[in-house]
Amino acid sequence: xxxxxxxxxxxxxxxxxxxxxxxxxxxxxxxxxxxxxxxxxxxxxxxxxxxxxxxxxxxxxxxxxxxxxxxxxxxxxxxxxxxxxxxxxxxxxxxxxxxxxxxxxxxxxxxxxxxxxxxxxxxxxxxxxxxxxxxxxxxxxxxxxxxxxxx
Amino acid sequence: xxxxxxxxxxxxxxxxxxxxxxxxxxxxxxxxxxxxxxxxxxxxxxxxxxxxxxxxxxxxxxxxxxxxxxxxxxxxxxxxxxxxxxxxxxxxxxxxxxxxxxxxxxxxxxxxxxxxxxxxxxxxxxxxxxxxxxxxxxxxxxxxxxxxxxxxxxxxxxxxxxxxxxxxxxxxxxxxxxxxxxxxxxxxxxxxxxxxxxxxxxxxxxxxxxxxxxxxxxxxxxxxxxxxxxxxxxxxxxxxxxxxxxxxxxxxxxxxxxxxxxxxxxxxxxxxxxxxxxxxxxxxxxxxxxxxxxxxxxxxxxxxxxxxxxxxxxxxxxxxxxxxxxxxxxxxxxxxxxxxxxxxxxxxxxxxxxxxxxxxxxxxxxxxxxxxxxxxxxxxxxxxxxxxxxxxxxxxxxxxxxxxxxxxxxxxxxxxxxxxxxxxxxxxxxxxxxxxxxxxxxxxxxxxxxxxxxxxxxxxxxxxxxxxxxxxxxxxxxxxxxxxxxxxxxxxxxxxxxxxxxxxxxxxxxxxxxx
Numbered sequence: 268x269x270x271x272x273x274x275x276x277x278x279x280x281x282x283x284x285x286x287x288x289x290x291x292x293x294x295x296x297x298x299x300x301x302x303x304x305x306x307x308x309x310x311x312x313x314x315x316x317x318x319x320x321x322x323x324x325x326x327x328x329x330x331x332x333x334x335x336x337x338x339x340x341x342x343x344x345x346x347x348x349x350x351x352x353x354x355x356x357x358x359x360x361x362x363x364x365x366x367x368x369x370x371x372x373x374x375x376x377x378x379x380x381x382x383x384x385x386x387x388x389x390x391x392x393x394x395x396x397x398x399x400x401x402x403x404x405x406x407x408x409x410x411x412x413x414x415x416x417x418x
Numbered sequence: 419x420x421x422x423x424x425x426x427x428x429x430x431x432x433x434x435x436x437x438x439x440x441x442x443x444x445x446x447x448x449x450x451x452x453x454x455x456x457x458x459x460x461x462x463x464x465x466x467x468x469x470x471x472x473x474x475x476x477x478x479x480x481x482x483x484x485x486x487x488x489x490x491x492x493x494x495x496x497x498x499x500x501x502x503x504x505x506x507x508x509x510x511x512x513x514x515x516x517x518x519x520x521x522x523x524x525x526x527x528x529x530x531x532x533x534x535x536x537x538x539x540x541x542x543x544x545x546x547x548x549x550x551x552x553x554x555x556x557x558x559x560x561x562x563x564x565x566x567x568x569x570x571x572x573x574x575x576x577x578x579x580x581x582x583x584x585x586x587x588x589x590x591x592x593x594x595x596x597x598x599x600x601x602x603x604x605x606x607x608x609x610x611x612x613x614x615x616x617x618x619x620x621x622x623x624x625x626x627x628x629x630x631x632x633x634x635x636x637x638x639x640x641x642x643x644x645x646x647x648x649x650x651x652x653x654x655x656x657x658x659x660x661x662x663x664x665x666x667x668x669x670x671x672x673x674x675x676x677x678x679x680x681x682x683x684x685x686x687x688x689x690x691x692x693x694x695x696x697x698x699x700x701x702x703x704x705x706x707x708x709x710x711x712x713x714x715x716x717x718x719x720x721x722x723x724x725x726x727x728x729x730x731x732x733x734x735x736x737x738x739x740x741x742x743x744x745x746x747x748x749x750x751x752x753x754x755x756x757x758x759x760x761x762x763x764x765x766x767x768x769x770x771x772x773x774x775x776x777x778x779x780x781x782x783x784x785x786x787x788x789x790x791x792x793x794x795x796x797x798x799x800x801x802x803x804x805x806x807x808x809x810x811x812x813x814x815x816x817x818x819x820x821x822x823x824x825x826x827x828x829x830x831x832x833x834x835x836x837x838x839x840x841x842x843x844x845x846x847x848x849x850x851x852x853x854x855x856x857x858x859x860x861x862x863x864x865x866x867x868x869x870x871x872x873x874x875x876x877x878x879x880x881x882x883x884x885x886x887x888x889x890x891x892x893x894x895x896x897x898x899x900x901x902x903x904x905x906x907x908x909x910x911x912x913x914x915x916x917x918x919x920x921x922x923x924x925x926x927x928x929x930x931x932x933x
Contacts, residue, residue, distance in 0.1 A: 275847075275848055275849060276848075276849070278848055279584065279845075279848035279849060279850065282844070282845070282848065283587045283590075283591070286591060286594065287590075290594050290597075290609075293608070293609050294608075297601075297604075297606050297608060298604070298606075301878055302873050302878030302879075302880065303873060303874060303877050303878030304874065304878075305869070305870045305873060305874075306604065307601040307603065307604045307606040307608055310597065310866040310869070310870075311594065311597045311608060311609070314590055314593050314594050314597070314862075315594070317590055318587060318590040318591070318594070321583055321586050321587045321590065322587060324583055325581075325583045325584070325587065328581070328583060328907075341847065342636045342637055342639070342640075342641070342843060342847075343639065343640035343641055345640055346636070346639035346640035346641070347636060347639075347843075349639075350632075350635055350636060350639055350815065351836065351840070353812075353815060354632070354815070354819060354832065354835070354836040354839075355836070357819045357829075357832060358829045358832050358833055358836075361819075361823070361829050361832070362829055366820075369819075370816055370819075370820070373812075373815060373816050373819055374812040374813070374815070374816050375812075377635075377639075377811065377812035377815045377816075378808070378809075378812040380639050380640055381639055381640045381808040381811075382640060383808055384808050384809075388809075389812075392809060392812055392813075393812075396812065396813050396816055400816060400817075400820060404820050404824065408467060408470065408824070409470075410820070410823075410824050410827075411827045412820070412823060412824075412827070
């Protein structure tokens, strides 16, 4: 457990360091200018540098970490794949097919991410929620999202 | 003063606004009891729906929603031992034993009574102090605002649960996300990667729903589904009456809780969580029979609930009068106001008196509504608790997708939500709390603006932040806080002493596995 926490905190510090370096690099494209007339690059540069500093401290703290924290459960791979695919499908089908097929597919794919949902249950849930979504968002809130579109 | 209060109630009691507040409370309550969905996700999901309403109505609906979700957390804490939010973690300690002894009804009743009375106390404080603070805030220049925001951000990120370093880094990540878009001063497009949709900056709704909605779905899907919820306890309006003499012990607890909550709520970064823990500790200390605590003492439910509710209300004081939110939920409310073209700050009371006093009226009506709604609906909430998560999260995902689309009628933001959700899931795994990131996202651009303006006025002299009295005082407190946190860390002293149970439920995004 301790080994994992140590490694996890190193990864955490590493990720923050990467974001910090990315921010600093990006901020250099803009003028920093003087303190009296601060340019657009100044603030991001400050933030990026601060994040790099904090991540260095985190790295140092990770080395001396003693207290154990309950490890967070890893997400289930199946759920992860299905949920990601569901949202991607919503974007693609929403673009080319409209609200009804997009809603149906996002629910269906997402529901299949849980192994205790049977295909029948997932289909029923998808139909029910699609009807609900159309009723609330299309008819109730008049959202600008065509029910069907072709190509 | 009286005139204003009447105006508030007149606004809040208009049939239309009352309806919005009612819908907000009802939906909030329902979402609050559903497993795996927190207040942040609930508010951001409903935010796009309010675009069509007038600003006053929209804010009332959101306030009702906030209120309802917050109470919903108490229900799950008592009945299931699952705190919907960290704020309610301490309610589990005595609330759940009461439920297991078959006294769920009285537990819910004292929680409700505590919540209502605590909120009423918070509202009185809000009415009395907001005008004073707004008055004082007129003397604030950009340097003061910058210093206050810095103080608020550091307080929120270091005093919250978990590692202070991780909290600060989340704030910074949020602020960096806030930089994205066109810089208002120079017109330079920063971190937009030539994507036209990013010119206006990242969408608040997409960010909030990614961090708190999609990331939660990732964490809980196929994990929470098989949990069987214990819903054997029968709760009806008739079984809620506490035993004789119990109310006599509970009422002083509520009073103490309300005082603590009102105080902590108004401070940046501490809010309801700290207030409820301190209140629990206090009740245990002043009780003549402290051994009952942890085994179903009603004071241990009423005090923290009251503290939490009054803090919920007084947290609006800095948000509304200074425009500086104390925590992530307040940041989201602030964002919602800005989307509706209402800029919170000292001018709010003068320019939009109906909004300000209407909100005050709504708070009171919302807490009264909760009280009225909950008694007859308890049975329904208990039934809702038994909806399995495996059927719930596809619906959540669908509402997230459509809600984000609805903000700008573009599918681009649905992609943003997915990306932010993936990032949120990663940082969850690495032990970060995402809430400070949202606060940084909202406050970051304001801080940059005030920082620039302050230095422009001072001709680039950095000491301006230290020499002006209010700003200097804030900076001093900030430094003292950083020094204190560092000192405590170096001495390996657990920072949140009374908050030890929090460790077990360190994240609202990850309810502990059922016992």
